[in-house]
Every structure is written in structure tokens, then in C-alpha cells.
Amino acid sequence: MTPGKMPTDAEISALHEKLDREAEEAGYHLNPDRAFARDLVQGLLVNTARYGYASCPCRLASGNRSKDLDIICPCDYRDPDLSEHDACYCALYVSGPILKGTRKLRPVPERRPSPEQRQAVVREVRTTPLGGLAYPVWRCRVCGYLCARKDPPEICPVCKVAKERFERFI
Amino acid sequence: MEIVHVSGRNRGKVMLYALSTCVWCKKTKELLASLGVDHSYVFVDLLPEKEMEEMMEQVMKFNPKGSFPTLVIDDRKCIVGFREAEIREALA
Numbered sequence: 407m408t409p410g411k412m413p414t415d416a417e418i419s420a421l422h423e424k425l426d427r428e429a430e431e432a433g434y435h436l437n438p439d440r441a442f443a444r445d446l447v448q449g450l451l452v453n454t455a456r457y458g459y460a461s462c463p464c465r466l467a468s469g470n471r472s473k474d475l476d477i478i479c480p481c482d483y484r485d486p487d488l489s490e491h492d493a494c495y496c497a498l499y500v501s502g503p504i505l506k507g508t509r510k511l512r513p514v515p516e517r518r519p520s521p522e523q524r525q526a527v528v529r530e531v532r533t534t535p536l537g538g539l540a541y542p543v544w545r546c547r548v549c550g551y552l553c554a555r556k557d558p559p560e561i562c563p564v565c566k567v568a569k570e571r572f573e574r575f576i
Numbered sequence: 577m578e579i580v581h582v583s584g585r586n587r588g589k590v591m592l593y594a595l596s597t598c599v600w601c602k603k604t605k606e607l608l609a610s611l612g613v614d615h616s617y618v619f620v621d622l623l624p625e626k627e628m629e630e631m632m633e634q635v636m637k638f639n640p641k642g643s644f645p646t647l648v649i650d651d652r653k654c655i656v657g658f659r660e661a662e663i664r665e666a667l668a
Binding site: 442445446448449452453463464465466467496497513514515516518520521 | 595596597598599600601602620621632640641642643644656657658659
């Protein structure tokens with residue numbers, strides 16, 4: 407794999423600002439260490455150019471989007487890691503206490519299952535809705551947003567991830 | 577880009593498996609440089625497919641999660657993640 411084209415300063419700043427705005431609007435926070443977050447944003451742009459999707463800069467992508475859906479930023483593990491460790495795995499996103507400086511950032515252990523475990527997991531697809539429900543309920547695997555409608559939305563209105571990150575919940 | 581060797585004080589065989597895009601890997605690499613210990617590092621994400629697979633086998637032997645950074649000292653002690661105090665102690 408080649409290093410790929412390096413993003414420009416302007417591209418990094420633009421994405422950094424967009425992610426920061428979207429995070430705050432949805433009740434999330436980017437790492438207040440601007441230089442640290444900027445390096446991660448650069449990694450996201452490098453990975454987008456290299457693989458075609460913004461996989462986590464701190465994880466090795468396979469190059470196959472459907473195999474890496476769970477590590478496209480924001481990853482499926484961000485919210486449980488924010489709850490348990492005050493930061494996501496790469497620490498692009500941090501909790502309120504980290505933002506305020508009342509807690510200190512610590513290394514976050516990898517929550518993503520190993521390649522073998524991932525293969526063993528069959529994505530649960532429920533085909534029969536519970537009796538009486540007029541619509542199936544879809545759950546965003548990233549932020550837990552639920553909606554009852556025929557299909558999931560194109561983009562999660564809360565965390566902005568794509569439609570294929572949703573799973574059938576009920 | 578293959579394995580890069582950085583000369584320094586001998587503290588045994590120190591090997592860092594890293595990703596070129598990972599900020600925690602960068603911090604670990606900078607820590608090794610500041611400690612001035614003899615070490616090698618490799619950016620696994622920049623390797624051609626076959627070499628990447630071989631390198632991942634090496635990583636998984638020490639760290640079954642296959643996560644980064646993975647620091648291996650003398651082919652036996654493994655420190656996963658930027659655990660600064662632990663790394664400093666192991667290489668003191």
C-alpha cells in the first residue's frame with residue numbers, strides 16, 4: 407500500500423471544522439488538543455484517498471468497505487468507549503470530563519473483535535417484525551438512534567453515518 | 577517502506593509495529609526516539625499485500641488483537657498501546 411496523496415492544510419482544516427461542528431450539534435466532543443485531533447483528521451483524509459472510505463486512522467483497514475463498516479469513523483465502538491474510557495479508540499472523540507479537563511486521557515484498549523471473531527459473528531437480521539407493529543424499527547449501530555419506518559434513513563440524523571450502518575432492531 | 581532501524585543505546589531488540597496514520601503510534605515512535613534506545617519500526621499499512629500479511633502474523637503472535645502500536649522487546653515482552661510509563665520502565 408502506498409502512502410497516497412497527502413491532504414492539504416486547507417482540506418484538513420475544512421474537515422476538522424465540519425467534524426467539530428457536527429459533533430457539538432449532536433452532543434459529542436472532538437479532542438480539545440487541536441494538533442492531536444488535526445493529525446487524526448489528516449489520517450481520515452489519507453485513508454479516504456487510499457481506501458475510498460474514512461476508516462479509523464489507528465486501525466489497519468482491509469481495503470474492503472463492507473468488511474470495515476464497523477471501523478468507518480465514527481466507528482461502532484465510539485459510544486461504548488466514550489462511556490467506559492472517556493474517549494474513542496483513537497481519541498478523536500472525547501467525553502465532557504476530558505473536554506473540561508477534569509479527567510485525564512488514558513489509552514483505550516481495542517474493543518473491536520479479532521478477525522476470527524468478526525468472521526464468526528453473523529450480523530443479526532430479523533425478518534419477522536413483532537406482531538402489531540406497523541413499521542420495523544431500525545437502530546444506528548454507531549449512536550443507537552432508533553426510527554420506525556420502512557427503511558433506515560440515507561444518513562443518520564444524529565451521527566451522520568451512512569444507511570448501511572443501521573441494523574434491524576425490532 | 578520496510579523496516580527502519582534507528583541506532584541508539586542497546587536495551588535489547590526493540591521492535592515497533594505501527595500505522596503511518598495512527599497518532600498513538602506516532603507518540604510511541606517519538607518516545608522511543610527521545611529515550612535514545614536502539615530500535616526498529618515498521619508502518620504495516622504501507623507494506624505490499626504479501627509483506628503486510630506476514631507482518632500481521634508476527635504482530636498477532638504477540639498481540640492476538642492485531643492492534644497498533646504493538647511494541648515487542650526481545651521477542652517476548654509485548655506492550656500494546658501508548659503506555660508511556662510501562663514503556664519507559666521496560667527500556668530504563
